[in-house]
Amino acid sequence: MKIMNCPLNGPRNISEFTCLGPVHDAVDAQSVGDAAWCHYLFYQENKAGIIREWWRHTPSNYYFIAERHTVTDEIIATYSASELPRIENKS
Amino acid sequence: MALLAASRRTPLGDVYAEHSDGVLSSIDTTLIRTTVVPESHGEGPIELLDLTRYARFGIKGKGASDWLRSKAIALPEPVNTLAPVASRKLDLVRLGAEDYLVLPQSVGQSASLAALRSAWESDGRERKGFNAWREEVWAWFHIHGANVADFLAKTCPVDLNADRLPLRSVVQTRVAQLDCILVRTDRTNDHGFDLFFDVASANFMMSSLKELGAA
Structure with a gap:
């Protein structure tokens, strides 16, 4: 069984987690145009390489961010969403 | 029918009336204990209590x-x-x-x-x-016995041994393929865990643990 490290609960079987898709900037629903709104809802970059994704540890309903390589499926890092600004400033 | 109208039931069908205070022991002696693993070769049994009727x-x-x-x-x-x-x-x-x-x-x-x-x-x-409606949506079991950690290892991926998981620790994981919260309370003065999980799956949890005990 593949193991993923939950920032709250520690290392757990991957079957305890749900992937919720890539992290991307929210749009302002009041001012955004149709094309941008459509792009926000239905398009994903789908790049080959390391991406940031939302994941959820299902038994504790804890949402966090994982960095995963889409080609090798290796999970590089996991961290709380509150750490994202600090990590983005560093990179 | 009068009994059914006047009382409530746990998901396992255990009929009960609202509890009045004044029960001195930490566990009500009228509770039905389900033996999951019988005593054998000098090793104590593993028993399960359905505490769903109690307030939380x-x-x-x-x-x-x-x-x-x-x-x-x-x-x-x-x-x-x-x-x-x-x-x-x-x-x-x-x-x-x-x-x-x-x-x-x-x-x-x-x-x-x-x-x-x-x-x-x-x-x-x-x-x-x-x-969070914990009385309404969660069943509450307590499972205990000297070898309870070894027994639960058959169905729970987290190491629950006493030296790894001290008293008052909480583990949010899966048991019997159900999302489940385990709290080490030792409430019968034996190594034991309170289990909280989906109330609609109480029967499934009970039969899964009994099946594991018989395996």
Whole structure:
């Protein structure tokens, strides 16, 4: 069984987690145009390489961010969403 | 039919009336114990108690921590631990930054829990968390026995041995392929865990554990 490290609960079987898709900037629903709104809802970059994704540890309903390589499926890092600004400033 | 109309049932069909206070022991002696693994070769049995009938109360969401602090209740630190609230005879389980489960220390004595629930319900402040409906949506089992950690290892991926998981620890994981919260309470003075999981799956959990015990 593949193991993923939950920032709250520690290392757990991957079957305890749900992937919720890539992290991307929210749009302002009041001012955004149709094309941008459509792009926000239905398009994903789908790049080959390391991406940031939302994941959820299902038994504790804890949402966090994982960095995963889409080609090798290796999970590089996991961290709380509150750490994202600090990590983005560093990179 | 009169009995059915006047009483409530646990998900396993155990008929009961609302409990009045005054049960002195931490476990009501009228509870039906289900033997999951019988005693053999000098090793004690593993038994399961259905505590679903007893009161519990959960709040979560913004303001829950502040509300509990305002009642002079010390919060468990870190997340995934239990802290006794001696003055109120309650146990406070922290499941998240703003997610709490309150249990009576003695399951038959619910007056203090009812008082806390009532204080929360009548509090008019805007941010006090919201009711997590833990009595309505979670079944509550207690499983105990000297070899309970080895037994649960057949179906739970986390190491529950006493040296790895001290008293008052909380594990949020899966048991019998169900999302389940385990709290090490040792409430029968034996190595034991309270299990909280989807109330609609109580029968499945019970039969799965019995099947594992027979395997």
